[in-house]
Amino acid sequence: MSADELRAGLARIASGVKADEDPYGRLMRHARRRRRRRFAGYGAAAVAALLAAALAGPAALGAAGVRWGVDDRPLGGYPVDSPWTWNLINSPTRGSLAGDAKLVAELTRVLSATRDEVGMADLPTVKVLWIDESAGFRQLAVAYHSDRSAALLTREAPLGTPPRKLVDSGGYGNLRPAPFSVLDYSYGSRTVQQHWLLGLAPADCTVSYARSANASAGAVRREWRPASTGDHMVVEPGFVLGWWRVECDGQVRQEGPIGFRHDLLLGKGAVAPDLPKDDRPPPTTVTPDGATPRAAAGSYQDLMKLVGLNEPKPVIRWAGPLDGSDAVLLGPPGDGPLMLQVGSGVGGLLALATAEKAAPDDTETAATSRAGNPLIATDVAPGDDLAAVRVPARSGGHAVLTDRLLVVPRRADAVRVEAVLEGKVQASASVRDEAAQLTLPVGAQVSLRALDRSGRVVGSGRFAEVGDGERIFNEQVVSNW
Numbered sequence: 066m067s068a069d070e071l072r073a074g075l076a077r078i079a080s081g082v083k084a085d086e087d088p089y090g091r092l093m094r095h096a097r098r099r100r101r102r103r104f105a106g107y108g109a110a111a112v113a114a115l116l117a118a119a120l121a122g123p124a125a126l127g128a129a130g131v132r133w134g135v136d137d138r139p140l141g142g143y144p145v146d147s148p149w150t151w152n153l154i155n156s157p158t159r160g161s162l163a164g165d166a167k168l169v170a171e172l173t174r175v176l177s178a179t180r181d182e183v184g185m186a187d188l189p190t191v192k193v194l195w196i197d198e199s200a201g202f203r204q205l206a207v208a209y210h211s212d213r214s215a216a217l218l219t220r221e222a223p224l225g226t227p228p229r230k231l232v233d234s235g236g237y238g239n240l241r242p243a244p245f246s247v248l249d250y251s252y253g254s255r256t257v258q259q260h261w262l263l264g265l266a267p268a269d270c271t272v273s274y275a276r277s278a279n280a281s282a283g284a285v286r287r288e289w290r291p292a293s294t295g296d297h298m299v300v301e302p303g304f305v306l307g308w309w310r311v312e313c314d315g316q317v318r319q320e321g322p323i324g325f326r327h328d329l330l331l332g333k334g335a336v337a338p339d340l341p342k343d344d345r346p347p348p349t350t351v352t353p354d355g356a357t358p359r360a361a362a363g364s365y366q367d368l369m370k371l372v373g374l375n376e377p378k379p380v381i382r383w384a385g386p387l388d389g390s391d392a393v394l395l396g397p398p399g400d401g402p403l404m405l406q407v408g409s410g411v412g413g414l415l416a417l418a419t420a421e422k423a424a425p426d427d428t429e430t431a432a433t434s435r436a437g438n439p440l441i442a443t444d445v446a447p448g449d450d451l452a453a454v455r456v457p458a459r460s461g462g463h464a465v466l467t468d469r470l471l472v473v474p475r476r477a478d479a480v481r482v483e484a485v486l487e488g489k490v491q492a493s494a495s496v497r498d499e500a501a502q503l504t505l506p507v508g509a510q511v512s513l514r515a516l517d518r519s520g521r522v523v524g525s526g527r528f529a530e531v532g533d534g535e536r537i538f539n540e541q542v543v544s545n546w
Contacts, residue, residue: 141187142214142239149244149267149313149546153194154208154215156268159297160197168228169193175228176207176218183218183238185209195248198224200261200299202252205231208242215242221250244546245311245319262300262323270313272298274323276306277373278540280402283447283529285374285540307373308540320543321535322372331364331413331441344380344398346477350498353384357391357439361406364413364441365395372537374402382452383473385498390439394473399449402538405471407457408439416442416457416464417535417542419507423465440464443538448526450475451513456502470503474515476523484511484528508533 145151158169176183176191188209194217195206205220220236237249250261266272272295275287289310292298298309300323311319336359343349358381365379379395386392387407396403406413414435417423440457441464447453456469472482474496482501483493491511494501505511508530515524535542 142185142209142211142216143241144213145210145215145242147244147546149318150215150242152267153242153244153246153265154192154210156194156296158193158196159265159268159294160195160204161199162196162203165196169196172196172205172207172228172231175232176209179232180209183209183232185216185218185238187211188214188216195263195265195297197299200250200252200301203231204250204261204263205236206246206248206263206265216240217242217246217248219248219250221252264298264300264309264311264323266296266311266319267313268296270296270311270318272296272309272311274298274307274309275373277375278307280374280376280445280538281400283445283527283539285402285445285538287373306371310543316545317543318545320541322537322542331367331415336360336363336411339378341378341395342380344382345384345499346475348477349384351385353381353391353393357406357409358384358393358395360409360411360439361393361395361404361413361441363411364406365404368404368415368441368443368537369402372540374538376401379404383471383500385500387456387471388458394452394454394471396446396452400446403444403446403452403454405442405454405457406439407441410437410439413439413441414457414459414464415537416440416455416466417537418466419533420458420460420465422534423460423463435462442466445539446526447513447528448524450524451515451526453513453526453528455507466507468504468506470505470509470528471500472503472513472515473500474524476515476517478517479515479523480518481516483514483516484509485514486511506533 157163162168172193173191176193180186180188188211190210192208192210193205194208195204197204201224203222203224203226207218209216209218217240218236218238219240220231220234222231222234226234240248244267246265248263248265250263251258252261253259264272272292273289274292275289278285278287287308307323308321309323310317339362340355341358341362362379369376376397380398381393382396382403383394384392390408392405392407394403394405440459442455442457444454452473454471455466456471457464458467474482480496481493482496482503484491484503484505492503492505494503510529513526513528514522517523530536531539531541
């Protein structure tokens, strides 16, 4: 984090910002950001002191004992208009210590008495949602609420920490509650920290997970396992992989990646050690310089691990100019998950949805700070002889999907690509630089076919998108509360 970004963040803490429109996405991002203590609403002098410590460097910031919260709004809670969120707040206390009625009562008393200290003076009611020691340290999650608004607070401390000391321990405050609230806990020394995620759903809902998946024939398939704890799940350190799902009353209400959301920078500043093999049929018209496919391969491998897809090392399916930038399409030699990177360098921005459906960016400086990051879009090959993926574009500080579909035939003699629905051609384009770009609305379900000069079909496959909402490798991200 640069000094300018830090100053901007502190200014927002002092003055407040707009409410986040995507609570699930906001909470999920806690799992990826560096651990930061919540500091807000304590006056300009305190903010200035924090700024001085922060500008002295990371060590001084850590010594100051301050962990930022992601929600930099004024304290006082968030309006709750979802009955499912109230169901979560009114659910019985959960966790390994939930049966200790004396401890829960004492926690409630102490938390009520210290509402001013934690900035929750306007929220008169306290509800202990989670008190647990199964992870090897004491975890606490609390809802402060009125009859209209609520906010969450978390704390983590050594085993057996009494209620008063637990309230004074590290954690987040003023978190926006969601029907499926995902809370981030870290514990350990500065050099050795473990990250844990708690997914907390309303009572009687079912949380399931899928660590691995297979992608073929244009779709991802998973085997779901219900969490042994039923309506909540703690994800252990080192296993923040795959997807989880929440079902209530027999309906899927939430489904998506466990460990990240739309502002993820893929690649993590590193490139793959090996240049991907070039799997394009000769003759090829564009030879990549190596930097772009290496960086893209690093992002591809990261993404495979995070979503739980087990695939071999990717190969180059296509490379060429796209929107004035170098671009490369990676995937397995045949059917399977595809990733298109537009732009050179590492730290690719992942496109999940159209600009109309994408969650709003929560940082004022995102557009500027991410202007140089490449853009990434994903899909699953509709067949062995065709690769198709949406072209991403930049919108504010993140990537979005466009109505342009890049289609790459495997056969070198293909000269045209068509999208067909019920026997009628919906879109067509010539093959240039070994690929064609069709104009199709996101959510299209068509048959793709590549034709040679004589009109003979030399490649085909069914292209069926899951919809126009968020997706990764054509697997829908669901938030249906």
